[in-house]
Amino acid sequence: MSITFSTTTDLYSEVQQFYAGQMQKLDGGDFEGYAATFTADGEFSHTPGSKPARTRTGIIDSLHEFHRRFENDPVQRRHWFNMISLNPRSDGTIHATFYALVITTRPGGKPDMAPHCVVRDVLVRQESGLLNRSRRVEHDQLR
Amino acid sequence: MSITFSTTTDLYSEVQQFYAGQMQKLDGGDFEGYAATFTADGEFSHTPGSKPARTRTGIIDSLHEFHRRFENDPVQRRHWFNMISLNPRSDGTIHATFYALVITTRPGGKPDMAPHCVVRDVLVRQESGLLNRSRRVEHDQLR
Amino acid sequence: MSITFSTTTDLYSEVQQFYAGQMQKLDGGDFEGYAATFTADGEFSHTPGSKPARTRTGIIDSLHEFHRRFENDPVQRRHWFNMISLNPRSDGTIHATFYALVITTRPGGKPDMAPHCVVRDVLVRQESGLLNRSRRVEHDQLR
Numbered sequence: 001m002s003i004t005f006s007t008t009t010d011l012y013s014e015v016q017q018f019y020a021g022q023m024q025k026l027d028g029g030d031f032e033g034y035a036a037t038f039t040a041d042g043e044f045s046h047t048p049g050s051k052p053a054r055t056r057t058g059i060i061d062s063l064h065e066f067h068r069r070f071e072n073d074p075v076q077r078r079h080w081f082n083m084i085s086l087n088p089r090s091d092g093t094i095h096a097t098f099y100a101l102v103i104t105t106r107p108g109g110k111p112d113m114a115p116h117c118v119v120r121d122v123l124v125r126q127e128s129g130l131l132n133r134s135r136r137v138e139h140d141q142l143r
Numbered sequence: 144m145s146i147t148f149s150t151t152t153d154l155y156s157e158v159q160q161f162y163a164g165q166m167q168k169l170d171g172g173d174f175e176g177y178a179a180t181f182t183a184d185g186e187f188s189h190t191p192g193s194k195p196a197r198t199r200t201g202i203i204d205s206l207h208e209f210h211r212r213f214e215n216d217p218v219q220r221r222h223w224f225n226m227i228s229l230n231p232r233s234d235g236t237i238h239a240t241f242y243a244l245v246i247t248t249r250p251g252g253k254p255d256m257a258p259h260c261v262v263r264d265v266l267v268r269q270e271s272g273l274l275n276r277s278r279r280v281e282h283d284q285l286r
Numbered sequence: 287m288s289i290t291f292s293t294t295t296d297l298y299s300e301v302q303q304f305y306a307g308q309m310q311k312l313d314g315g316d317f318e319g320y321a322a323t324f325t326a327d328g329e330f331s332h333t334p335g336s337k338p339a340r341t342r343t344g345i346i347d348s349l350h351e352f353h354r355r356f357e358n359d360p361v362q363r364r365h366w367f368n369m370i371s372l373n374p375r376s377d378g379t380i381h382a383t384f385y386a387l388v389i390t391t392r393p394g395g396k397p398d399m400a401p402h403c404v405v406r407d408v409l410v411r412q413e414s415g416l417l418n419r420s421r422r423v424e425h426d427q428l429r
Contacts, residue, residue, distance in 0.1 A: 012299035013155035020228035024240065076283045078242055078259060080225045082366045085306035097310065099364055101389065101397065103244065103259050105283035111244065111259040116364060116389050116397040140362045140391035156298035163371040167383065219426045221385055221402055223368045246387065246402050248426035254387065254402040 012086060015096060015123065018130045023079040026063075035059040039124060043134040048142055052134075077114070078103045093133065094123040100137070116140045155229060158239060158266065161273045166222040169206075178202040182267060186277040191285055195277075220257070221246045236276065237266040243280070259283045298372060301382060301409070304416045309365040312349075321345040325410060329420040334428055338420075363400070364389045379419065380409040386423070402426045 018037070025033035035056040038044065044059045045052035046066070053062035070077075084098040098121075102114035117140065122133045161180070168176035178199040181187065187202045188195035189209070196205035213220075227241040241264075245257035260283065265276045304323070311319035321342040324330065330345045331338035332352070339348035356363075370384040384407075388400035403426065408419045 010153045010156070010296045010299050012303055013153050013296070016227070017155055017229060020226040020241070023226055024228055076259075076286055078226075078283070080242065080244075082225065082368065083306040083309055083364075084302070085310055086303060098306070099366065099389075101366075103242075103256075105259050105286075107284060107286065109284055111256040111283070113256075113389075113397040113399075116362075116391050140364070140397070141393060141395055143362055143391075143393065153296045153299070156296050159370070160298055160372060163369040163384070166369055167371055219402075219429055221369075221426070223385065223387075225368065246385075246399075248402050248429075250427060250429065252427055254399040254426070256399075 011088065011094070012084070014130065015084060015086060015094070018123075019081050019084075022132075023081065027076070027078050029067075031060050031063040031067075034063065038132045038135075039126070042132055044132070045134075045136045047137075048139060052136075074107055076105045078105075081119070092124065094121075094125075094130075096121040096123060154231065154237070155227070157273065158227060158229060158237070161266075162224050162227075165275075166224065170219070170221050172210075174203050174206040174210075177206065181275045181278075182269070185275055187275070188277075188279045190280075191282060195279075217250055219248045221248075224262070235267065237268075237273075239264040239266060297374065297380070298370070300416065301370060301372060301380070304409075305367050305370075308418075309367065313362070313364050315353075317346050317349040317353075320349065324418045324421075325412070328418055330418070331420075331422045333423075334425060338422075360393055362391045364391075367405070378410065380407075380411075380416075382407040382409060 022034060022037040025037070035042075038056060038059060041055060042059065043052045043054050044062065046062075053059045080101045080103060082099045082101075084096055087095040087097075089095060096119075098119055100117040100119045102117075104112050104114050118138045120136045120138070122135075123130050124133045125131075165177060165180040168180070178185075181199060181202060184198060185202065186195045186197050187205065189205070196202045223244045223246060225242045225244075227239060230238040230240070232238060239262075241262055243260040243262045245260075247255050247257050261281045263279045263281070266273050267276045268274075308320060308323040311323070321328075324342060324345060327341060328345065329338045329340050330348065332348075339345045366387045366389060368385045368387070370382055373381040373383070375381060382405075384405055386403040386405045390398050390400055404424045406422045406424070408421075409416050410419045411417075
């Protein structure tokens, strides 16, 4: 059962709830679930300099490839989003700019911080709720 | 004077406000205030493998015991919650799953990160507002 | 184009959106834009023990002076706010108490944490939206 914000028009909360569900899926290894939060023609650019992943199948493939580096590494990754700034446009899209930090923990270890990023999303509303039409991740250490 | 969201039905914001007040109390050493954010029969499981604390008195006792380790340690602990996913159930309870990080600072020192956790709350609404019926903390480093 | 929450009375979301825009300006080096989020007589106390900056011009000057230390340091600073507790008063002001963490990244480097702070804001509503009448920053390592 998923939450429905039928009694509120508060977009900001809806986006926060959407992001929480989306990233808990990714951090839990549910790549299919993560890809399903994008539109059918969605575009996900997570690594500067490499071609963005396109379509849900393309995003799933890209995630499997990216995560191959963790195959023998029992790391738990957690994506934190913060300072979300929303900009709804007249064409119905919602542009979101926010900060993201990956916090990693290995068994018995202390949390570590992976890159700090600025993320630029274009969200659209479809019957099922919000979806990412695109996501572009910029890494602070590559600026 | 506490905030009342009487003009809004936005549950997500209400939960964020509730958590902020709750954890600022805990980080400020107000164990009684923290325990009062639980129901009378509330259950708080903060350390995997040990028995959960039950009832407000039990929670206060458990916090005093846990904090004994900081008796001669002037550490300032701060609990950060993020990526809150809410799931209101038909029985009126609200299930919340979110990330938590403890950030600690010692006098003259830099902030350090204590465990990264996933927290599972069951919230209920009583006349005074939201309360925790239960809280279960899972530590990433113990997975 | 800036977001307007005309269809909602949810203050909490409005404050989060306000803070995101405000701090993305500061982290982007737009000191004038940051100062414009304060009232004309606004007061900004960011360093304990030194005199608060007053008026928008005073805040801009203070930021230029503070940032002189980063002149030859290509650091990217990011301000994260969390656990925001709002307390609207009967005089129309909104008192906010929250946690703040500065996360810094240097080219090719890993993120680092600068001070953890508790911030105490007084917000007021003017025609243009929310503004800071005052901001007081307390550093955990100086407690």
